[in-house]
Amino acid sequence: MNPNLPNSFRTGPDERGHFGNFGGRFVAETLMPLILDLEKAYAAAKADPSFQAEMNGYLKDYVGRPSPLYFAERLTEHLGGAKIYLKREELNHTGSHKVNNVLGQIMVARRMGKKRIIAETGAGQHGVATATLCARFGLECVVYMGAVDVARQAPNVFRMEMLGAKVVPVQSGTRTLKDAMNEALRDWVTNVHNTFYCIGTVAGPHPYPMMVRDFQSVIGDETRKQMMEAEGRLPDSLIACIGGGSNAMGLFHPFLDDPSVEIFGVEAAGHGLTQLHAASIAGGRPGVLHGNRTYLLMDADGQIQDAHSISAGLDYPGIGPEHSWLHETGRVTYLSATDDEALAAFMLLSRLEGIPPALESAHAIAKVTELAPKRPKDHLMVVNLSGRGDKDIPQITEILKGKKQ
Numbered sequence: 062m063n064p065n066l067p068n069s070f071r072t073g074p075d076e077r078g079h080f081g082n083f084g085g086r087f088v089a090e091t092l093m094p095l096i097l098d099l100e101k102a103y104a105a106a107k108a109d110p111s112f113q114a115e116m117n118g119y120l121k122d123y124v125g126r127p128s129p130l131y132f133a134e135r136l137t138e139h140l141g142g143a144k145i146y147l148k149r150e151e152l153n154h155t156g157s158h159k160v161n162n163v164l165g166q167i168m169v170a171r172r173m174g175k176k177r178i179i180a181e182t183g184a185g186q187h188g189v190a191t192a193t194l195c196a197r198f199g200l201e202c203v204v205y206m207g208a209v210d211v212a213r214q215a216p217n218v219f220r221m222e223m224l225g226a227k228v229v230p231v232q233s234g235t236r237t238l239k240d241a242m243n244e245a246l247r248d249w250v251t252n253v254h255n256t257f258y259c260i261g262t263v264a265g266p267h268p269y270p271m272m273v274r275d276f277q278s279v280i281g282d283e284t285r286k287q288m289m290e291a292e293g294r295l296p297d298s299l300i301a302c303i304g305g306g307s308n309a310m311g312l313f314h315p316f317l318d319d320p321s322v323e324i325f326g327v328e329a330a331g332h333g334l335t336q337l338h339a340a341s342i343a344g345g346r347p348g349v350l351h352g353n354r355t356y357l358l359m360d361a362d363g364q365i366q367d368a369h370s371i372s373a374g375l376d377y378p379g380i381g382p383e384h385s386w387l388h389e390t391g392r393v394t395y396l397s398a399t400d401d402e403a404l405a406a407f408m409l410l411s412r413l414e415g416i417p418p419a420l421e422s423a424h425a426i427a428k429v430t431e432l433a434p435k436r437p438k439d440h441l442m443v444v445n446l447s448g449r450g451d452k453d454i455p456q457i458t459e460i461l462k463g464k465k466q
């Protein structure tokens with residue numbers, strides 16, 4: 062660990078949006094006034110008890126929170142080590158953790174009087190959550206999605222359109238999440254006056270990484286309470302998958318100052334770390350993208366490299382800046398799981414617990430299968446089940462068909 066550790070890991074970012082050397086606000090001049098407005102609006106909302114009360118009401122009755130903390134008895138028996146609990150974010154309305162954040166941002170957008178919402182999406186879960194809440198509050202919704210992801214996450218595209226959103230397939234670059242985010246930023250610059258950009262993860266310019274983390278921290282806050290109720294003490298370890306890192310940050314943040322809690326983030330190792338992958342910490346270095354400084358996949362000239370993952374939600378060449386800082390301080394350990402390991406974990410959880418995980422979450426389950434057997438039986442391990450696998454069934458069916466041939 063770094064000898065210059067902070068007294069607390071929970072006080073960031075600073076007033077300019079920095080987590081150590083990461084984060085910040087690298088945006089076009091036209092966006093700066095809007096970013097400052099958003100920062101003000103969010104600070105006011107956060108301090109307003111009526112905002113919190115309204116949000117808690119929707120979290121309970123619309124989203125379906127608290128999500129259960131479920132003891133996975135058969136998975137635990139199978140692995141023969143740590144006692145494994147699943148934080149069931151996949152049971153939220155819209156099928157993933159993304160809805161926690163979208164609800165918060167849409168409520169801020171409403172306070173700011175914005176009528177048009179734009180978003181980027183990879184797996185489609187953030188797009189579905191945004192389309193859902195725009196339908197609920199009668200707002201115009203435009204979702205940018207890489208053309209490759211449009212093809213591999215077809216059920217979610219259909220769902221967004223059914224909810225009244227316009228899905229724009231993005232044809233540039235690798236036609237995945239990074240390109241969708243570029244396009245959304247372009248739209249925002251052009252339509253600043255009436256548009257709110259609802260970012261799906263703990264990335265982007267300050268205050269987004271902080272705001273999204275705050276909205277997602279409901280996951281860790283609930284886990285803390287639920288584990289105390291179930292076992293009378295804190296968990297010993299936490300594990301979550303990382304695309305940009307919002308479900309992970311949400312689970313981790315409330316535990317960062319508890320040194321007894323080991324914390325693991327799992328990036329997508331795709332075909333392997335020396336080949337095509339999306340592991341920005343394991344295979345990247347610090348640079349600037351999408352408004353913040355963070356670990357990125359880059360070539361020798363500093364050009365952003367193509368990311369690859371079997372799961373559309375992890376297929377991003379960066380990671381949220383707070384994770385970069387937690388990596389450099391050593392507070393969180395970042396691991397990675399390959400496409401094949403994620404696929405095997407998908408099958409394992411489906412067969413043992415009757416719960417098909419999203420391919421994203423399957424990356425975290427894959428590392429549980431390695432870590433849990435090495436821990437004693439009284440070790441309490443929590444894995445965040447960030448989403449359900451329904452959206453991935455067509456893709457997995459195709460892959461399995463290919464393997465049989």
Ligand SMILES: Cc1ncc(COP(=O)(O)O)c(C=O)c1O
Pocket residue numbers: 157158183184185186187261262263302303304305306307308309373374375419421422447448449
């Ligand atoms: C189910 C699910 N899990 C995880 C992720 C990754 O995002 P994040 O790292 O921000 O949680 C996504 C993104 O689309 C997702 O849909």
